[in-house]
Amino acid sequence: MTETVVRRVAIVGGGLVGMLAAIYFANRGWQVTVFEFRKDSRQLEDTALLSNRSINLALSVRGLNALKKPGLGLHEQVLGSVIPMKGRMLHLDKGRLVSHPYGVFGECINSIDRAQLLKLLLDTAEELANVKILFEHQLKYCDFDSGVLVFENHSNGSEVSQTTDLIIGADGAYSTVRSQLMRPVRMNFQQEYIPHAYCELNIPPVTDADGRSKFAMDPNHLHIWPRHSFMMIALPNTNKSFTCTLFMPFEEFEAIKTENDLMSFFQKHFPDSIPLMGAQNLKEEYFRNPKGPMMSIKCTPYNYKERAIIIGDAAHCMVPFYGQGMNCGFEDVFLLNDFLDKFNVDDTKDTNEFRESLDRALNAYTERRHTDAAAICDLAMRNYIEMRSDVVKPLYIIRKRIEGALHAIFPKHFIPLYTMVSFSNIRYSEAVYRWKRQGLWLSIAAAAGDGS
Ligand code: FAD
Numbered sequence: 001m002t003e004t005v006v007r008r009v010a011i012v013g014g015g016l017v018g019m020l021a022a023i024y025f026a027n028r029g030w031q032v033t034v035f036e037f038r039k040d041s042r043q044l045e046d047t048a049l050l051s052n053r054s055i056n057l058a059l060s061v062r063g064l065n066a067l068k069k070p071g072l073g074l075h076e077q078v079l080g081s082v083i084p085m086k087g088r089m090l091h092l093d094k095g096r097l098v099s100h101p102y103g104v105f106g107e108c109i110n111s112i113d114r115a116q117l118l119k120l121l122l123d124t125a126e127e128l129a130n131v132k133i134l135f136e137h138q139l140k141y142c143d144f145d146s147g148v149l150v151f152e153n154h155s156n157g158s159e160v161s162q163t164t165d166l167i168i169g170a171d172g173a174y175s176t177v178r179s180q181l182m183r184p185v186r187m188n189f190q191q192e193y194i195p196h197a198y199c200e201l202n203i204p205p206v207t208d209a210d211g212r213s214k215f216a217m218d219p220n221h222l223h224i225w226p227r228h229s230f231m232m233i234a235l236p237n238t239n240k241s242f243t244c245t246l247f248m249p250f251e252e253f254e255a256i257k258t259e260n261d262l263m264s265f266f267q268k269h270f271p272d273s274i275p276l277m278g279a280q281n282l283k284e285e286y287f288r289n290p291k292g293p294m295m296s297i298k299c300t301p302y303n304y305k306e307r308a309i310i311i312g313d314a315a316h317c318m319v320p321f322y323g324q325g326m327n328c329g330f331e332d333v334f335l336l337n338d339f340l341d342k343f344n345v346d347d348t349k350d351t352n353e354f355r356e357s358l359d360r361a362l363n364a365y366t367e368r369r370h371t372d373a374a375a376i377c378d379l380a381m382r383n384y385i386e387m388r389s390d391v392v393k394p395l396y397i398i399r400k401r402i403e404g405a406l407h408a409i410f411p412k413h414f415i416p417l418y419t420m421v422s423f424s425n426i427r428y429s430e431a432v433y434r435w436k437r438q439g440l441w442l443s444i445a446a447a448a449g450d451g452s
Pocket residue numbers: 012013014015016017018035036037038053054056057058059137138139140170171172173174175176198245311312313314320322323324325326327328329
């Protein structure tokens with residue numbers, strides 16, 4: 001017998017991943033309620049203060065692919081507001097600049113404003129009749145078997161409860177849904193802080209002779225100042241400024257106590273950036289902006305039966321050095337939807353059948369996704385060393401050139417790791433496997449070359 005019931009999903013966390021999930025589930029015809037702890041970021045003047053996260057992000061193929069699927073013009077609108085970056089621009093000692101393209105076929109990653117992207121997702125979701133977004137609602141507790149969630153409404157201090165068919169935890173690295181899941185689920189959990197922190201700085205636009213505002217550096221590159229044990233990067237913004245991020249061990253940040261300390265540090269390590277930032281601006285930003293920690297989280301499984309699942313940073317938080325955290329979270333949403341299709345999770349089925357198919361879909365998703373999430377968490381950690389140190393080593397540069405040349409000749413059979421991760425939808429674990437196999441062939445070829 002078929003029932004005409006509307007399936008309900010409660011999404012905890014109205015960040016980037018939670019809002020994309022809301023749009024996907026609304027598209028499936030579910031009744032969606034998003035509970036977000038913070039105030040509506042669209043009402044705030046300084047969105048950077050609210051997010052306490054990076055101001056801009058690198059969006060690549062996996063993220064773009066997930067934005068395409070629900071239609072609604074998301075993909076086109078996003079592409080209209082990004083700045084393509086075709087490679088890394090290395091700022092070496094004495095201000096020497098070297099460009100390393102990301103791909104041999106002109107592939108680009110895209111710089112996008114976090115607040116603008118979140119606004120687009122919030123606006124799109126809000127226009128859908130079956131989506132409700134409740135801000136200032138903080139999840140306190142959930143009972144998965146009965147599908148009951150309890151929130152504190154911070155606007156009036158009241159307690160709010162909601163019953164739902166499915167709970168999605170998209171509540172970020174410090175996820176409450178994940179901690180709650182650890183009670184009924186035998187969850188393996190691994191968390192690692194790195195010794196580095198990050199601090200955001202800013203390079204404002206410059207004014208040309210005609211009074212027009214322009215970028216102070218080439219906007220179509222991701223700029224890197226690699227300094228071995230630390231580094232600074234800069235991504236362009238549409239207002240012609242750059243957001244710089246200084247990654248450095250906590251102790252180094254703590255050693256900079258005065259403006260003089262700061263200026264001598266920058267004179268020594270990043271002298272070419274001082275005139276770009278402006279000394280006064282640098283001092284203000286450095287001492288005002290937070291020094292954020294970075295960590296990597298792996299856990300499994302992601303779901304509890306057909307009742308709850310975690311996605312995005314709640315399931316797999318990674319250090320930001322591969323620019324994949326959000327991309328991977330968007331891909332989670334795309335794949336989860338795909339698994340619901342594959343396992344015929346159809347709301348017109350009777351409740352038992354619906355629950356059984358949802359259970360199979362969530363189990364299959366979690367099994368497959370964990371392998372890939374763990375792979376990208378490890379790659380992100382590895383890229384932490386590559387970006388700040390390896391990029392200037394001659395062997396690294398030679399290897400990159402050989403890989404690029406082989407990819408140009410055999411585009412389907414030899415694909416550099418960065419290309420597989422950032423410019424394809426190849427599973428992260430498969431990318432790692434292929435990269436290791438390719439490395440082996442390169443070593444065999446080099447050994448054969450030595451022997452001849
Ligand atoms: P979040 O963005 O953390 O959103 C979680 C939401 O849940 C928040 O709005 C929070 O308020 C809410 N919440 C939390 N607890 C509760 C609760 N109890 N009840 C209700 N709501 C709750 N990724 C890229 O792809 N490319 C990049 O270039 C990139 N650069 C980065 C640079 C830096 C410095 C950092 C730190 C990260 C970067 N990332 C990047 C990673 C990216 O920011 C994250 O992967 C992404 O924001 C994860 O989105 P999310 O929605 O899962 O989590």
